[in-house]
Amino acid sequence: MNRRIARAATAALATLAFAIPGLAQAQAGYPDKPVRLIVPFPPGGGTDIISRIVADKLSTTLGWKVVVENKAGAGGTLGLDAAAKSKADGYTLVMAQTANLSIAPSLMSGLPYDPVKNFTPVTLVDAAPLAITVGASSPIKTLADLVAAAKAAPGKLLFASPGNATVAHLAGEYFQKVAGIKYTHVPYKGTSQALPDVISGRAAFFVASLESAMPQVKSGQLRAIAVTSAKRASQWPDVPTVAESGYAGFEAITWFGIAVPAGTPDPIVARLHTEIVKVLAMPEVKERLGGELTTGPAAFAALIKSDHDKWAGVIKEAGIKTK
Amino acid sequence: MDVLSNLALGFGVALTLKNLAYCFLGVFLGTLIGVLPGIGPLVTIAMLLPITFGLDPVSSLIMLAGIFYGAQYGGSTTAILVNMPGEVSSAVTAIDGYQMARQGRAGPALATAAMASFVGGILSTLLVAFFGPLVGRWALEFGAAEYFSLMLMGLVFSAVLSHGDLVKALAMVAIGLLLGIVGTDVTSGLPRFSFGIPELLDGVGFTVVAVGLFAVSEIVLNLARNEKVEVFAKDVKNLMPTWADMKAAAMPTLRGTALGSFFGALPGITASVAAFSAYMLEKKLAKDPSRFGHGAIEGVAAPEAANNAAAQTHFIPTLTLGIPASAVMALMLGALTMQGIQPGPQVMTSKPELFWGLVASMFVGNTLLLILNLPLVGLWARLTQVPYRWLFPAILVFACVGNFSLNNSAMDVYLCAGIGVLGYVFAKLDCQPAPLILGYVLGPMLEENLRRALLMSEGSFAVFVTRPISLAFLVVTALILLAMVLPGLRRRRESAVEASAG
Numbered sequence: 146m147n148r149r150i151a152r153a154a155t156a157a158l159a160t161l162a163f164a165i166p167g168l169a170q171a172q173a174g175y176p177d178k179p180v181r182l183i184v185p186f187p188p189g190g191g192t193d194i195i196s197r198i199v200a201d202k203l204s205t206t207l208g209w210k211v212v213v214e215n216k217a218g219a220g221g222t223l224g225l226d227a228a229a230k231s232k233a234d235g236y237t238l239v240m241a242q243t244a245n246l247s248i249a250p251s252l253m254s255g256l257p258y259d260p261v262k263n264f265t266p267v268t269l270v271d272a273a274p275l276a277i278t279v280g281a282s283s284p285i286k287t288l289a290d291l292v293a294a295a296k297a298a299p300g301k302l303l304f305a306s307p308g309n310a311t312v313a314h315l316a317g318e319y320f321q322k323v324a325g326i327k328y329t330h331v332p333y334k335g336t337s338q339a340l341p342d343v344i345s346g347r348a349a350f351f352v353a354s355l356e357s358a359m360p361q362v363k364s365g366q367l368r369a370i371a372v373t374s375a376k377r378a379s380q381w382p383d384v385p386t387v388a389e390s391g392y393a394g395f396e397a398i399t400w401f402g403i404a405v406p407a408g409t410p411d412p413i414v415a416r417l418h419t420e421i422v423k424v425l426a427m428p429e430v431k432e433r434l435g436g437e438l439t440t441g442p443a444a445f446a447a448l449i450k451s452d453h454d455k456w457a458g459v460i461k462e463a464g465i466k467t468k
Numbered sequence: 469m470d471v472l473s474n475l476a477l478g479f480g481v482a483l484t485l486k487n488l489a490y491c492f493l494g495v496f497l498g499t500l501i502g503v504l505p506g507i508g509p510l511v512t513i514a515m516l517l518p519i520t521f522g523l524d525p526v527s528s529l530i531m532l533a534g535i536f537y538g539a540q541y542g543g544s545t546t547a548i549l550v551n552m553p554g555e556v557s558s559a560v561t562a563i564d565g566y567q568m569a570r571q572g573r574a575g576p577a578l579a580t581a582a583m584a585s586f587v588g589g590i591l592s593t594l595l596v597a598f599f600g601p602l603v604g605r606w607a608l609e610f611g612a613a614e615y616f617s618l619m620l621m622g623l624v625f626s627a628v629l630s631h632g633d634l635v636k637a638l639a640m641v642a643i644g645l646l647l648g649i650v651g652t653d654v655t656s657g658l659p660r661f662s663f664g665i666p667e668l669l670d671g672v673g674f675t676v677v678a679v680g681l682f683a684v685s686e687i688v689l690n691l692a693r694n695e696k697v698e699v700f701a702k703d704v705k706n707l708m709p710t711w712a713d714m715k716a717a718a719m720p721t722l723r724g725t726a727l728g729s730f731f732g733a734l735p736g737i738t739a740s741v742a743a744f745s746a747y748m749l750e751k752k753l754a755k756d757p758s759r760f761g762h763g764a765i766e767g768v769a770a771p772e773a774a775n776n777a778a779a780q781t782h783f784i785p786t787l788t789l790g791i792p793a794s795a796v797m798a799l800m801l802g803a804l805t806m807q808g809i810q811p812g813p814q815v816m817t818s819k820p821e822l823f824w825g826l827v828a829s830m831f832v833g834n835t836l837l838l839i840l841n842l843p844l845v846g847l848w849a850r851l852t853q854v855p856y857r858w859l860f861p862a863i864l865v866f867a868c869v870g871n872f873s874l875n876n877s878a879m880d881v882y883l884c885a886g887i888g889v890l891g892y893v894f895a896k897l898d899c900q901p902a903p904l905i906l907g908y909v910l911g912p913m914l915e916e917n918l919r920r921a922l923l924m925s926e927g928s929f930a931v932f933v934t935r936p937i938s939l940a941f942l943v944v945t946a947l948i949l950l951a952m953v954l955p956g957l958r959r960r961r962e963s964a965v966e967a968s969a970g
Contacts, residue, residue: 187795188514189802197518197806215514216876219669223877226666255664303924309657331923334654334916337791337798341735344789347611347924360790364814433808466658 175235175413179210182403183231183239185224187217191356195271195401196240198433202424221245222256229258233408235417238267242401243312247452251460252310252467260453264404266445267417270425271434272400274374275316276355277387278367280346288371288390291350295326302328305339305348310465313352315456316373316397318463323392343367354399355380373397400452402445418442471598478824482832487530490523491829494531495837498538503546503848504866509539511873513799525807526822530829532800537779537830541585541837544772548577549851550863552683558775559678559905560743564760564767566682571763574849575707580717580765581772582841583709588725588773589834592780595729597827601816603733603781604788610734612921613931617941618737619914622745623906624945625752637903640894644907647672655919667879672887674740675874677908679867680884681901685891687860692892707846709765717769720750724770728777735785735793739778740909746774761900780830787816787823 182200186192193215200211216224221244228239246260258264279285285294295302306314309332321328331348333339336357343351344366351358351367355378361367362381369384375396377386387395403421405414418441424430460467481487501512513535520528540558547558548565561581568577595603610618650661651671662668709717724746731742750766751757760767782793792798809815809822816823851859871880894901925931933939 187799188517189799194802194805201521214876218875218877219666222666222669223875255666257666301926308654309652329923329926331920332654332657333920337735337793340789340791341608342611345608345611360810360814363810364790366789466656 175416176209178236179212180236180238181212181214183224183228183237184213184215185217185221185239185241185245186215188215191354192221192240192242192401195434198430199240199270199403199421199424202427202430203420206424207420220249222249222253222258225249225260225264226257228404229263229406231406233406233410235405235409235413238403238405238417239264240270240401241404243399243452243456246402246404246449248310248312248315248456248460250453251457252465254467260449261446263407265407265409265414266442266449267403267405267414268421268425268442269400269402269445269448270421272374272398274355274372274378274386274398275313275352276358276362276369276378276381276384277320277350277352277371277373278343278358278362278369279350280344281366281368283346283349283368285350285370286368288385288387291370292324292326294349295324295328299327300329302350303331303348304328305331305333305343305351307336307339307353307357308332308334310460312397312399312456313354315459315463315465317352318465319397319455319459320387320392320395322459322462323395400448414442474820474824475597475828477820478826478828479831481526481821481825482530482828487527487825487829488832490527490531491534491833492836494534495538495541495833495840498535498540499542499545499837499840501535502539502542504542504870509536509543510795510799511870512539513796515873517799517803520803521806525804525809525819526825528803528807529800529822529826530833532803533783533826533829534833534836536796536800537589537776537833538837540775540779541582541841544581544585544775545578545841545848547682548581548768549574549848550683550859551686552863552867553678558743558771559682559740560747560771560902561768561775562682563747563902564762564764566686567761567763568765568768569849569852572852573763574852575845576709576713576765577768578845578848579707579709579842580713580768582838582845584717584721584724584769584773585776586834586838587721588728588775588777589780589837590831591722591725592729592732592777593827593830593834596780596784596830600784600827601788604784607733607735607785608789609937611935612917612924613935613938614941615734615737616914616917616921617932617938617945619741619910619917621941621945621948622741622748623910623914624948625745625748633898636897636899640899640901640903641907641911644904644909645911647677647904648908648912649915654916655923665879667875667877671912672883673871673874673880674908676871676880676884677887678905679871680887681891681894681904683863683867684884684888685895687863688888688892689895690856691860707849713765716765720746720766720770721773723749723753724773725777728774729781731774732778732781732793733784735789735791737913738794738909739775739782740905741913742774742778743771744906744909746770761902776834783826783830787826790815 182196184193184196196213200213203209203211216227225239225241225245228237231237249256250260285291304317306317308314314330314332317330336353339351340361342348344361355372358367362369369381371387371390372378372381372384373387373396375388377384425434497516498512502509513532516535520531543553544558544561547553547562548569551562551566553559553562565577565581568574650668652659652669659669727746727749728742731737732739747767747770750770751760754760754766782797785791785793786797786801792801867884868881871884872878874880891901921931932942
């Protein structure tokens, strides 16, 4: 009913405004109603926190009304699908991440959206390395120790991850391949379920986002032995990267970025990009969201593509079962 | 003593006018929204989370915690009044609480729930204050093998205790297991029983099952049976529990508190297990177990004490280890992160005013809840006299809103309706919903931990008997089984008790 009225009103307005170039006008006035930012994960989680920081700054500095809408489920697939099926008018944004745009296509045969065809990337917002950690009392002190331990007892070392086919799991598989070693993967339902086993040493090592392992590392329950980004993490300047520990070129990160449904007018995409980049440059935002990013739509699209190829290869080689 | 000076610091923080106000606001909002059927603490906190962003961290945590246990309180109110549990633990309360309400004893049921929760809350908060870090370290000893043996003990325990038709009870447990394993399997990452529907990849949510099974099917049943009776209870008898009620509820409350505190401290276990165990224990200890399911006051007191105790001790792994024990706790840690505080064990030492302020506020909040809720008992009890034609549509609307708001998903509403139909069929076949819920809750945890334990031990079952805590649970399980297969033993014991009593 409402929609029909709205549609009729839009049609009437369009007729009235025949003399004015309607579309251009609409873009000049963008946004003239609330913009919704779909977060494909539940409130309070990492993706939600990042999204709310950006939404809050867009609202307070520009006077936009950006509403965060949590649409969680199926590893973010449901939220992405909802965004893909929304009107491409610039009033629906989605906070997507590696799992949704680069991993899901290789993992789920019935993925309801196409990451490339259904979305236009706007900008990267945050990129976070993974941390390889061990329990504080573990004899493993460095990545070299870990490799040596795995070589001494092939397949015996237990590798804990926050879940099957997460970036953390894939990074662990990827490292196994790169280092030519073999260990046993033990998946958990999220970081919090894995922590007791890792802290107590029942699992030999743990791969998870740096952010999620941070509290335990800070309090001395876990020890970080490497990060998986190309450069050292600003939070942990003393922790070496996997790449500098003898595996040059190794990189595994979780990134977060804003995309819009494909077909959103270019001027609106450009406007969104400009404003969000401005937000990201604010010192108080920079402090919370991770560091130097190449943020342009083209760079973002290239990252989606290159990560897709990398993880597709790992999934195939590790024999991870697809849904 | 150290703890006392820390508590003094905490009360200094919690009793400032500002924090007292936020604590009150939290428990008030929590109760208010928790009372809406189908909307439990998780949804409540998720909805109200943004309100706290403008507050300072201590106040916001105090308020969120208040919302949390306040909503749990409110959730049991609807479980008792309209058979609509807002979350797993109040599903247990619904079993006997709702029957009490139907018998016109909504007042005593609500008052008992309030007092049992209060006792459970206060005693377990003491535990948090005095032994928090110690208990936290101990909880780390629990791995997959320990969890498996503990769950096995729970399952065997409740199987032994089930009365009535054993075959039907087993069938219901099996259906519960099947419902529980819908979704992505943690160990293999593969979907099970999801039929290609993406919404089912995360499984069937608890609220969906509970509201469908209890509330929706109950409404259909009522419509089907008496056209004449217009309200749940014709007359509301005395509002407050009698002295005999209080006496009957006292020990169950204490036992419930003990069980709840234990389970709440383990990050791998949901509060529902605590409420279930408390209920089962009371049924076992009761002289006449057949009263359970027909309005036994112990069946309200024990799970309520247990679930509130678990709600407080949930803060132990969250605050001392930085490991959230439940979705709600994860949300609270998220709220702290939003405030720019790195949650984790170091919070206790680096921000003692935050930790101890929160602990102190739990004493204050539980007291406020009791003061807030007891006078309301009369008002709520009168709700059972609202005619069906007003009450039922309202309940159904709330059920839909509650289910939809969890994931913003219409699928959950359809599922709930479908499970409501199932619930109606079960009731017609005289099958109890409790074993189904038990299978649904325990089954997946049992399976996940069994497979993980075996994965980690390279397939060796020895891990269950070589680890001491696990072995202890298995020994107790064996003893329970022994007691069951040797009914003569039990009879002898009973006659011995009678003889000594006589």
